[in-house]
Amino acid sequence: MLDFLRYGVILSLIISLISLAILIIKTFSFGRSPLNAKPQGDVKRGILYAFGRGMMPWEKESAGKHLLTYVAGILYHIGVFMSILYLFTLLFLIKLPVSFIYMFRITFLVGFLCGFALLLKRWLAPTMRALSCPDDFISNVIVDIFLVLAFLHTFFSHLLLLFFLFAIFLFLYIPIGKIRHCVFFFIVRILFGHFYGFRGIVPPQKKVTFEK
């Protein structure tokens, strides 16, 4: 049964990756002709900015103003990536040192708490609730449960069946709902860096200052 589920997880992951690949191909099939305007800035530096300084709270007002949400979001995503990594170690029967298990445990717990807090915010803040569609809640709950199962599995190994079963569900849901941003985020950040970098808007130009 366990082996059967193990292959099930791998198969669902493959299905998920293929579906995401189809989504990306479909997205790029809309096409766009190369830009004709003469560039003013550096696209590469724009893209680097988009993935680095451009996401920092001192640079991005929305992150700075909502520092708690921003930090919670980062910790949540770290937890998610770590739980996927943990799943892979279980899938491929990799033995982990105890210190690693502790580290995973902490990231899962913190990740879950942050994810749950974001879920509560979505539910309790009237504007957030009004802005949300069922997928926003479903995606969050699915990932939260996945984190809880990962966390519990570090204590109770017999939960592996349940963890694998839920992983199958998670992987199959990824291309359907908003979790697909796990790939689209990177595409959009590149587009962001390209757009603003091409025009010389980012990285910010050397400031001209005035005497006070």
Place this chain on the structure above:
Amino acid sequence: MSKEVETKDGHIYPLEEKINRLKPEDFKKALQIFKEKINHEYAAYLNSCVHCGLCADSCHYFLTYGDIKSIPAYKLDLIVSVFKGAAPPTHNAAQSAEKSRKSGNVRFFRELYSKIVGAKDFNHQMVREWVDSLYGRCSMCGRCSINCSIGLNIAYLIRMARGVLTAIGLTPPGLKSTVDTAIEKGNNMGIPKEDWIETVEWLEEEFQEEVDDPEATFPIDKKGAALFYTVNPREPMFFPLSISAVGKIFYAAKESWTFSSGNYDVTNYGLYDGNDKGAGIMSNRLVQSMEELGCKTLVLAECGHGYNSNRWEAPEWLRKKYSFEVKSILEIVADYIREGRIKLEPSLNEKPITIHDPCNLVRLGGIVETQRYILKHAAKNVIEMIPNRQKNFCCGGGGGQLAMTHFSERRLKVGKIKADQIKETGAKIVATPCHNCIDQLMELNKHYKLGVEIKTICEIVANAIVV
């Protein structure tokens, strides 16, 4: 929401009624155009909003009204929901029943999927929301885009969706008439050619007297001039001094330059109604003049959206690479200062000045420090607004809001953020390189009793020039 729309048969109908009269073929057409307008960039954006809501307080509409309809993610979601589930409404009940019988299970799963991901039909209600939110609650300033957790270019998606509305005749009347006038008459104020030439000649005479030099000229259609200078039609109509200011700078720099007698309009409201074809027609006129006159550089007047349109967007609308340079007048003036071609005396501008950054020129155009470099040399006391540069707030006049009179109450209300920013600086002059912004700032000045003067950057430079 718009009160009235004038139709071809001369009757006045409420815009609401025009929406009510949309037929299934109109929706079909709209969706077809929607699909045609989507490129891979837009498709990626439409797949990526996570509804984190962090964009909300980057928007001056949300900060003013605090309602969900003003959240950029909500406005974006109106477009995304149609993208996810676009299907024209079926008015024929029998046809609908037959379809549902045939495709029972598929339909069930489709509807379930639609509900989960928030897909919606493009119907009358949705069109109403599009008009109200995408035209009436957005100045396309792009502040939400730089604050988006993912980095979605929301302003450009809104432009694309506005283009869909335009295609089915739902451009708010003021904006539509501005675009129509520009396309039909060559400039957005419908100024006859003779009046334009007469104005330039009059300004030239005045200037010759001012500098006591009968050889000082404001040339028109001078072939082979290095620079072809464009203006915002509001300048000859209401702000001729801003034309004189630029003439004085060119005179002092001993520049070879010219106006065009026909195609001089730097503005392009096609940027705001989302109609690439119309926008292309307007921008192409400047390209034609450049080619006819054989100038080296197309110089764009102090106009934010005119800069974004002609510097960045027009080559894409026209699908051609320009054989000439396109520059803002600010870049030209900054070069004059750097090269010592003009001499400035900052003490001639003693009053404290603050800078308003036009969104299309700065956040979307990349002209950020140039105006500051100029003012550093042209004025004694410059105070920055907070926030400034790419992070600056829109004055509220962008996105065609100044032309859409039925949204003017909202426009003035959202402008309070800018008014407060100005007040905070204690400046007596607001310098801004954009005539749209100037119009809005003048209204804000009156409405919020700011007691400031509003000037272009070149006016300040002209005042400091030592000829």
